[in-house]
Amino acid sequence: MQEQDDLITRARAWLAEDPDRETADELAKLIDSGDTAELADRFSGTLQFGTAGLRGEIGAGPMRMNRSVVIRAAAGLAAYLKAQGHADGLVVVGYDARYKSADFARDTAAVMTGAGLRAAVLPRPLPTPVLAYAIRHLGAVAGVEVTASHNPPRDNGYKVYLGDGSQIVSPADEEIAAQIARVGPLASVPRPESGWEDLGDEVLEAYLARTDAVLTPGSPRGVRTVYTAMHGVGKDVVMAAFARAGFPTPVLVAEQAEPDPAFPTVAFPNPEEPGAMDLSFAKAAEVGPDIVIANDPDADRCAVAVPTADGGWRMLRGDEVGALLAAHLVHKGARGVFAESIVSSSLLGRIAEAAGVGYEETLTGFKWIARVEGLRYGYEEALGYCVDPEGVRDKDGVTAALLVAELASELKEQGRTLTDLLDDLAMAHGLHATDQLSVRVSDLSVIANAMAALRTRPPTVLAGLRVVSAEDLTQGTATLPPTDGLRYYLDGEYKARVIVRPSGTEPKLKCYLEVVVPVADAADLAPARGRGQDVLDAIKKDLAAAAGI
Numbered sequence: 001m002q003e004q005d006d007l008i009t010r011a012r013a014w015l016a017e018d019p020d021r022e023t024a025d026e027l028a029k030l031i032d033s034g035d036t037a038e039l040a041d042r043f044s045g046t047l048q049f050g051t052a053g054l055r056g057e058i059g060a061g062p063m064r065m066n067r068s069v070v071i072r073a074a075a076g077l078a079a080y081l082k083a084q085g086h087a088d089g090l091v092v093v094g095y096d097a098r099y100k101s102a103d104f105a106r107d108t109a110a111v112m113t114g115a116g117l118r119a120a121v122l123p124r125p126l127p128t129p130v131l132a133y134a135i136r137h138l139g140a141v142a143g144v145e146v147t148a149s150h151n152p153p154r155d156n157g158y159k160v161y162l163g164d165g166s167q168i169v170s171p172a173d174e175e176i177a178a179q180i181a182r183v184g185p186l187a188s189v190p191r192p193e194s195g196w197e198d199l200g201d202e203v204l205e206a207y208l209a210r211t212d213a214v215l216t217p218g219s220p221r222g223v224r225t226v227y228t229a230m231h232g233v234g235k236d237v238v239m240a241a242f243a244r245a246g247f248p249t250p251v252l253v254a255e256q257a258e259p260d261p262a263f264p265t266v267a268f269p270n271p272e273e274p275g276a277m278d279l280s281f282a283k284a285a286e287v288g289p290d291i292v293i294a295n296d297p298d299a300d301r302c303a304v305a306v307p308t309a310d311g312g313w314r315m316l317r318g319d320e321v322g323a324l325l326a327a328h329l330v331h332k333g334a335r336g337v338f339a340e341s342i343v344s345s346s347l348l349g350r351i352a353e354a355a356g357v358g359y360e361e362t363l364t365g366f367k368w369i370a371r372v373e374g375l376r377y378g379y380e381e382a383l384g385y386c387v388d389p390e391g392v393r394d395k396d397g398v399t400a401a402l403l404v405a406e407l408a409s410e411l412k413e414q415g416r417t418l419t420d421l422l423d424d425l426a427m428a429h430g431l432h433a434t435d436q437l438s439v440r441v442s443d444l445s446v447i448a449n450a451m452a453a454l455r456t457r458p459p460t461v462l463a464g465l466r467v468v469s470a471e472d473l474t475q476g477t478a479t480l481p482p483t484d485g486l487r488y489y490l491d492g493e494y495k496a497r498v499i500v501r502p503s504g505t506e507p508k509l510k511c512y513l514e515v516v517v518p519v520a521d522a523a524d525l526a527p528a529r530g531r532g533q534d535v536l537d538a539i540k541k542d543l544a545a546a547a548g549i
Contacts, residue, residue: 485501496539
């Protein structure tokens with residue numbers, strides 16, 4: 001009974017300082033109804049600030065995303081920046097079109113202003129890469145993007161960048177979290193009603209002018225595209241970028257063109273999720289474009305689909321698009337370092353080696369890729385591509401879309417397609433077949449138990465192939481800092497590789513699989529794909545059994 005009384009006391013204390021009528025009413029109803037199970041869930045701790053910032057379901061209480069949590073996060077960030085010697089520095093704030101995003105952005109600007117820093121807010125919901133660009137363009141000491149990217153509709157998030165324009169990494173995240181923990185009552189956090197700058201379109205115009213830099217002057221621009229914004233904020237910026245570049249106007253998937261935080265036409269607003277591209281493929285069947293391009297809701301990711309021989313459409317894997325863009329950049333004479341995360345296909349390393357450019361592997365996430373010295377191009381399999389690191393040190397679904405369109409246009413002039421170029425890469429470097437075993441859970445203990453099972457009883461054979469190397473990445477490696485993950489290499493000609501890790505942004509366990517199948521000639525391509533998929537399917541089955549999922 002004492003524990004229940006304490007829970008109610010903590011809930012009432014939270015309610016007393018909640019500045020949001022909506023979440024305050026929600027919490028009051030939970031208290032009045034005596035719903036202790038729900039209250040216990042919401043007050044079981046605090047939403048943890050890490051290298052992904054904050055992300056969670058919108059609602060009342062310290063384990064949800066709400067204005068109280070955001071105000072504390074902003075106050076902690078302000079204190080961190082001042083401790084770093086940026087007492088009068090500029091913080092740029094951007095936001096997407098999700099529920100509460102504009103409120104969270106305004107609260108952040110108010111807290112920064114109240115703390116003595118300068119704050120500037122982007123003029124309306126805009127793609128995350130515009131915020132990443134604005135940080136360096138305006139000489140800011142930090143930036144905040146309010147977004148939950150491609151998470152479910154009820155989620156929101158809080159992503160922090162520092163003055164180099166890339167997302168925070170350790171130890172900055174721990175230091176900001178420590179400052180957040182020191183924040184007292186909300187009434188002690190000054191939040192003036194004005195004093196920050198509401199930016200106009202100048203930053204957006206500068207970003208759009210920069211997008212031209214990814215294209216070769218005079219290159220072909222004839223590709224016909226169907227485009228979906230997936231109910232997010234990409235449409236206007238992508239359409240403006242394509243118009244500036246001189247591409248034919250993309251045909252919009254009208255049902256998903258405008259921002260809508262309910263994401264009514266998709267189960268999950270992520271182009272990788274089953275069914276998310278159905279409306280795009282229906283529009284493509286109607287108008288017959290050369291390619292389909294999709295952004296996720298905050299437009300930092302880019303998905304590409306191509307026509308199939310049977311008249312349908314196929315989503316390219318992120319690894320396929322990553323390889324295509326790398327090959328295109330090599331063809332354009334790009335120099336510097338090509339980088340990818342460890343869960344992405346090893347094909348990038350083969351392409352870089354053949355081209356004589358640098359290559360580096362990093363931990364998962366653009367917070368690591370963006371920090372590679374001399375970076376020219378970076379990608380990871382989850383549809384993220386950095387094609388202009390001098391402009392945006394993060395993944396950028398707008399400039400990636402432009403570069404895909406340029407490549408498809410060049411191939412079209414030659415009577416070829418993106419699929420033809422993928423075949424060329426397979427014949428040159430071997431068929432790099434990738435797949436993923438991804439399990440979404442409602443109980444996070446399922447993920448912890450699966451990781452524990454694999455650590456306690458690591459598999460010795462997968463798909464009939466002996467596991468010759470099993471690495472626990474929590475120990476770090478010679479080239480990588482520690483991370484929660486496992487990596488296996490398998491014996492045999494296929495050079496099979498498996499990486500298992502919990503998702504950093506969603507309640508998912510993700511297993512990344514790759515096999516490399518030798519290809520003798522063009523006639524061997526189809527059989528090689530069949531062999532590769534058979535091995536991947538067998539690995540997936542055995543890995544699921546070993547992990548107990």
